[in-house]
Amino acid sequence: MSASLSIRAVDKIYHPRGRSSVHAVNALSMDVGRGEIVALLGSSGCGKTSTLRMVAGFEEVSAGAIALADRRVERLAPAARNVAMAFEGYSLYPPLTVRENIAFALKRGRLSGSDVARRVQQMAALVEIESILDRYPNSISGGQQQRASLARALVRDADLYVLDEPMGQLEPQLRAVLRGRLKRLLKDRAMTSIFVTHDQTEANALADRIAVMEGGVLQQFANQHDLKERPANLYVATFIGEPPMNVFDAAVVRTGDRTTFELDHGPSFGFGDNEFGPEVRQAIGNRRKIVIGVRPHRVALGGGCGETARVVSNQWLGDQSHVAMAVAGKLMVVVSHVRVRATIGESVPYGVRAQDLHLFDPQTTLALAHGVRAA
Amino acid sequence: MAQIEVRNLRKSFKDDAVLKGLSLNVDKGEIVALFGPSGTGKTVLLRLLAGVYAPDGGTIDLRGRDASGTPPEKRGIGMAFQNFALFPHMTARDNIASALTARKADAAEIARKVDAVARLLKISHVLNHSPRELSNGQKQRTALARALVAEPDILLLDDPLRNVDAKLRYEMRLELPALLKRAGSTVLYVTQDFKEAMALGDRIAVLLDGEIAQCDTPARIYAEPASIGVARLFGDPTLNLVEVEPRMVDGVPEILVGGALIRLPASYAAAAGGNYMLGLRPESLHLVDGAPPGTIAVDLVAVTPLNEKSVLLFTMEDGNELLASEAGDREVPRCTGPSRLALDLDAVLLFDRACGRRFIPADNMGARL
Numbered sequence: 001m002s003a004s005l006s007i008r009a010v011d012k013i014y015h016p017r018g019r020s021s022v023h024a025v026n027a028l029s030m031d032v033g034r035g036e037i038v039a040l041l042g043s044s045g046c047g048k049t050s051t052l053r054m055v056a057g058f059e060e061v062s063a064g065a066i067a068l069a070d071r072r073v074e075r076l077a078p079a080a081r082n083v084a085m086a087f088e089g090y091s092l093y094p095p096l097t098v099r100e101n102i103a104f105a106l107k108r109g110r111l112s113g114s115d116v117a118r119r120v121q122q123m124a125a126l127v128e129i130e131s132i133l134d135r136y137p138n139s140i141s142g143g144q145q146q147r148a149s150l151a152r153a154l155v156r157d158a159d160l161y162v163l164d165e166p167m168g169q170l171e172p173q174l175r176a177v178l179r180g181r182l183k184r185l186l187k188d189r190a191m192t193s194i195f196v197t198h199d200q201t202e203a204n205a206l207a208d209r210i211a212v213m214e215g216g217v218l219q220q221f222a223n224q225h226d227l228k229e230r231p232a233n234l235y236v237a238t239f240i241g242e243p244p245m246n247v248f249d250a251a252v253v254r255t256g257d258r259t260t261f262e263l264d265h266g267p268s269f270g271f272g273d274n275e276f277g278p279e280v281r282q283a284i285g286n287r288r289k290i291v292i293g294v295r296p297h298r299v300a301l302g303g304g305c306g307e308t309a310r311v312v313s314n315q316w317l318g319d320q321s322h323v324a325m326a327v328a329g330k331l332m333v334v335v336s337h338v339r340v341r342a343t344i345g346e347s348v349p350y351g352v353r354a355q356d357l358h359l360f361d362p363q364t365t366l367a368l369a370h371g372v373r374a375a
Numbered sequence: 376m377a378q379i380e381v382r383n384l385r386k387s388f389k390d391d392a393v394l395k396g397l398s399l400n401v402d403k404g405e406i407v408a409l410f411g412p413s414g415t416g417k418t419v420l421l422r423l424l425a426g427v428y429a430p431d432g433g434t435i436d437l438r439g440r441d442a443s444g445t446p447p448e449k450r451g452i453g454m455a456f457q458n459f460a461l462f463p464h465m466t467a468r469d470n471i472a473s474a475l476t477a478r479k480a481d482a483a484e485i486a487r488k489v490d491a492v493a494r495l496l497k498i499s500h501v502l503n504h505s506p507r508e509l510s511n512g513q514k515q516r517t518a519l520a521r522a523l524v525a526e527p528d529i530l531l532l533d534d535p536l537r538n539v540d541a542k543l544r545y546e547m548r549l550e551l552p553a554l555l556k557r558a559g560s561t562v563l564y565v566t567q568d569f570k571e572a573m574a575l576g577d578r579i580a581v582l583l584d585g586e587i588a589q590c591d592t593p594a595r596i597y598a599e600p601a602s603i604g605v606a607r608l609f610g611d612p613t614l615n616l617v618e619v620e621p622r623m624v625d626g627v628p629e630i631l632v633g634g635a636l637i638r639l640p641a642s643y644a645a646a647a648g649g650n651y652m653l654g655l656r657p658e659s660l661h662l663v664d665g666a667p668p669g670t671i672a673v674d675l676v677a678v679t680p681l682n683e684k685s686v687l688l689f690t691m692e693d694g695n696e697l698l699a700s701e702a703g704d705r706e707v708p709r710c711t712g713p714s715r716l717a718l719d720l721d722a723v724l725l726f727d728r729a730c731g732r733r734f735i736p737a738d739n740m741g742a743r744l
Binding site: 173176183187201224241243244313319331335344 | 575598
């Protein structure tokens with residue numbers, strides 16, 4: 001049975017020789033529930049891999065505590081933590097066959113030979129490597145090595161499963177199916193898991209919650225719905241989502257019972273007090289400048305919407321249209337799962353509804369309101 | 376009129392036949408995306424067009440004239456290749472301008488053009504850097520800028536966005552077509568990304584096994600792929616494939632999918648008695664309530680969100696797996712377990728299991744002939 005994971009005020013500071021020190025992970029605190037799947041997501045150098053390696057025991061913490069259930073582990077050697085890890089660099093033992101590599105992880109347990117064989121077979125089927133079980137690591141492809149490494153981590157019973165870019169090398173066709181099978185396995189057996197990825201598609205597909213990191217700092221730790229609908233700040237808003245949120249600088253103008261956002265060198269979006277509740281007006285306060293955001297899937301295209309904009313590009317990808325419009329000297333991207341027929345150069349009506357608007361403070365970059373609720 | 380006309384082009388390296396009689400036309404002002412898996416010879420074709428390699432057989436006409444014997448520098452082709460090929464001792468600005476200075480253009484005019492193209496490709500801030508100070512994505516865009524600034528009438532681009540980070544790559548994907556159209560160039564654009572091919576190409580030429588497997592508009596290639604090989608290259612996730620043997624029951628063609636009998640439109644009658652692979656795009660499968668006839672009994676294994684879609688993994692009664700996807704705003708069940716799937720008969724694809732070619736239903740035949 002897996003355990004919960006608790007990370008408390010963890011720091012990682014590297015001191016490279018002859019250069020100034022690097023604060024790779026800064027005061028990180030987060031809790032992962034028993035049986036929960038969590039992704040550490042961010043661009044390269046954001047601190048996600050350092051975090052993962054500290055949890056698994058391959059890096060020492062500079063400060064802070066890591067616990068599995070009630071057991072403090074941050075000073076323990078990797079082998080003493082009861083953590084199963086799949087490395088991005090595969091790290092299979094070259095003199096052992098794939099089968100022996102996977103079974104090796106079970107050797108210390110008290111399983112019978114037939115139980116070991118059954119478990120290896122089951123995991124090999126899940127990641128589709130049954131046909132190469134008796135081959136050696138150097139004779140199989142990178143994608144197969146990655147799957148073998150994943151099987152080796154998942155086959156044993158551990159308090160925590162730590163996966164480093166678990167599907168980075170796999171071809172897209174296999175990836176979609178493997179994601180589904182892996183998620184089912186982790187959920188069925190309530191295996192507490194934490195994995196690193198730079199690919200938000202991967203994070204969304206597998207994780208219950210996603211920890212977005214940047215500059216060594218945890219930006220937001222939430223489920224994917226909240227990351228999209230309630231991003232904590234402009235970094236998260238413009239990082240999450242494919243494509244990410246459209247954001248524009250705007251001036252706030254208050255007249256009578258209306259609040260209007262005037263985009264710099266662009267259109268204005270006005271909302272009556274019946275659309276925007278007092279909560280949002282209070283969040284705006286007496287700010288003169290604001291950043292407004294709207295997600296590409298929420299821009300309404302078509303008749304009677306108010307503003308019009310010139311279409312710069314319109315691309316149909318088989319199951320969705322991506323339309324870019326020139327708005328305030330930038331592009332506003334619109335995504336529709338119904339095919340959009342607009343031609344390039346054409347002016348199309350569009351609108352942004354109050355419930356789809358996100359407001360941010362331009363100085364702090366923190367979110368002020370999402371739709372009709374304060375942040 | 377075809378600006379690029381390739382007939383029966385063959386090229387081998389030692390015993391490895393890369394191009395096996397490839398034919399392709401690109402019209403004036405058209406953007407054709409040359410798309411296929413890695414190692415299929417896309418770059419080889421570009422190099423043959425540029426004159427870097429000589430073909431073993433076949434002809435290349437550029438602007439209606441046979442190009443054989445014309446050296447690369449006299450072909451009047453703009454190129455941006457994957458290895459960047461920037462001059463290491465020059466700044467990014469001078470690298471881009473080198474395409475113009477060779478023609479003795481006016482200095483102010485050159486500066487204006489370089490600034491304009493740099494702004495479009497978002498490298499204005501690094502124009503004074505030397506290539507070794509640029510990231511790979513910036514090098515790539517500098518090479519692209521150098522190819523674009525001279526406004527060549529034929530432009531060959533070899534995966535120019537390959538090293539660009541995802542966010543910028545997406546923006547460039549939106550903006551590049553307009554940029555290329557404004558220049559009026561005839562473009563052959565190599566990519567390994569199906570979304571990029573669909574977004575950028577007026578037409579997509581799918582290169583498989585040394586030949587063009589299909590060359591058509593993005594929408595047609597997606598909806599009416601010529602073969603199973605072409606179909607599998609498009610879609611995220613890609614299409615499901617199920618072996619079927621259509622047969623006639625009471626005058627209606629029927630197939631058995633995961634234990635469910637599914638009646639196909641009458642236009643599939645000629646497929647009866649053959650061995651086919653049924654291709655189902657994930658977005659053409661839908662969860663249904665109850666158990667209406669012609670729906671497939673499935674077990675929902677997992678829901679894995681993908682961008683604004685939800686991807687659902689099912690197992691059918693025969694143990695085979697199916698992937699379905701639902702667009703973001705649709706309600707998707709969160710609980711796994713038994714359910715039923717209906718398939719959108721308009722989106723059904725049948726492929727001959729022996730040769731891989733798509734079966735063309737009878738009602739489409741008339742339109743084709």
